[in-house]
Amino acid sequence: MTMSRSKASATSDPGAPVPRDAAVRGAPTVRDVAALAGVSPMTVSRTMAGGLNVRPEVQERVRAAVEKLGYRPNQNARNTRLRKPTGLIGIAVTNLGNPYYGRFALGVQGVASAHGRQVVLGSSGEDPELEEQLLTEFAGRQLEGVILVPAGNGLNPEGVRQLAGIPLVLATRTVDGLECDAVLVDDVSGAAAGTAALLADGHVRIGFLGDVEGISTARRRFQGFRMALEGAGLGFDQGHLARVRDSEAAARAVTALLTGPHPPTAFFSANNRTTVGALRAICEWRAGSVATDAGTAPPVPALASFDDVELADLLGVPLSVMSHDPRELGAAAAELLFKRLAGEAAGGPHRKPVTVQLPVSVRRF
């Protein structure tokens, strides 16, 4: 097979090195505007920059040309020339389908916008490989910084630093062995306070629902839970522990526990997914148990939920919520990132990593 030009039929300009106007290819450039206005590219540039040292009537011509062509200065090219950063930050969350992270992203976006930056979005789906790939792409795009909700400990600490080189702020979760700016919620105290609410109501057999141990929040919240139990002189039955990754699995676990030999009288749910599952299982159980035993229905299991869930308070399930605003968390993470950025720009390259903890409040329903 020789190197024959296959598509030569329609192309009519063999030697012409001039793809000319924007009409043919992409967006119009300064030169297109300049040509139309009969000036040099610099005059266009100056006019776009505010019109300093450009005669008003020339400005008029330029602006007319801009309008006519729909010209918009190429931000990327500007930034390159001015050696300025891209004005983009990245945010990688585990699952945008979780309402929690939508609100989180909103918080980030608001602060970024206030700082004149825009946000590039990524969703890892709790997959460490996808996450690493995301970070690599972010780095290649020269993003100014990244806010990451890590999928777990699958992330190679060295890898991250090398791959990025750009400032990284962890949110919600930490990664073992990775020292890094981070914004967390006060998982331990919050979980302890929520557990205390259950204990105050006389519960002594409490089931625990949480994410897998690789997730730092799962560990920390379990720790707070255990601390509260021990503080009350109670032990914990390992048989009442369920580590699950989604609401369906949580529901199955709760159903199993409730129909088992020593059913808990209450549950601690470590995140909004497990809470949804637990509520579903509890309501189902209630429906079944009332039908069976019409006269004296057994008490409905109580629930302490880390994170809010919309409508959860209307279900008639005794509920305590360990609450914080994910939007504030996102905003705090963004603020921390911009503080870090400002610090690096100022010259002090290596300030120590900072960790911020947002408070958790317990509300009862």
Place this chain on the structure above:
Amino acid sequence: MTMSRSKASATSDPGAPVPRDAAVRGAPTVRDVAALAGVSPMTVSRTMAGGLNVRPEVQERVRAAVEKLGYRPNQNARNTRLRKPTGLIGIAVTNLGNPYYGRFALGVQGVASAHGRQVVLGSSGEDPELEEQLLTEFAGRQLEGVILVPAGNGLNPEGVRQLAGIPLVLATRTVDGLECDAVLVDDVSGAAAGTAALLADGHVRIGFLGDVEGISTARRRFQGFRMALEGAGLGFDQGHLARVRDSEAAARAVTALLTGPHPPTAFFSANNRTTVGALRAICEWRAGSVATDAGTAPPVPALASFDDVELADLLGVPLSVMSHDPRELGAAAAELLFKRLAGEAAGGPHRKPVTVQLPVSVRRF
């Protein structure tokens, strides 16, 4: 031809572990790597591109230098040089805090990722001004395309086209007078089907909760609702109509209607925010009415909800959901955008705008 660069003042430290330029300014460049490896920038470029026509041992030196400096090729510069698009698409939604749009964004993101693009995020907060500003920024960043959930009719149709010049796909809602690719749900049929479910249960006084009239979905869903009523030979009491923008206002409206002179026996809720409000009001009303009249509690008002709401099916409120997957909607919008992009790249510049409608299924609880 001296290669003296003002930046590299001291050239006497060959083995220095500190990246010289990168420490002062941003990321290391091809030249930094080339200098360290003792080759020309082109050899670095070739090595990064796969190493064609580069001696293996030279490649080794280059890769070592890349590793040492943490060099990543600047994507923006590549794209500029290669006259390639940015690989970014924009998505502007009204409110990321609404779980619906989180899932929507996830759908967009998945498809974008499959097409090797990344997603820049914007949230207009239902503010047309902010929305227009967002689109302007998107255009300036040379995004390849934009997916927009318009805040309403505040958007100037001419303005959009001029401002962007880049392909635009509307999602969920349309804008009057703006002909444009769009992905919608089948609002009219869906609303009619949901209303039919209420009618089948014998309801004749049905309250309507929806967004303001400026929102196309509010109009279309109202239209489907009315059609179904008329098809059943029923009229609609304007006093049973509430146009509200958030769940709190919806709750107030429902409470007012339920405690009014001719309370509806059912409600049609046109979006997930009004559904949350309605459910809250209905549950509250139920609690109050049961307390007052222990023996024979009046029947709980039924609800037909456009859009799913988590946990809504557990509340004991007779519920019909006009359901679709926002993630699929986002995915479809992205697919349409990429189809449009492919079309423009191929040369056929002006194919007519396409509208896709996703089906709605009614589920009863």
Place this chain on the structure above:
DNA sequence: CTGTTAGCGCGTTCAA
């Protein structure tokens, strides 16, 4: 006030 020169970081093209 305006145009020319030069160069940001990269890759294609062509010459060595």
Place this chain on the structure above:
DNA sequence: TTGAACGCGCTAACAG
């Protein structure tokens, strides 16, 4: 197999 020159879109610096 390697390097030099050139250009992508834009603008600072220095002409005129």
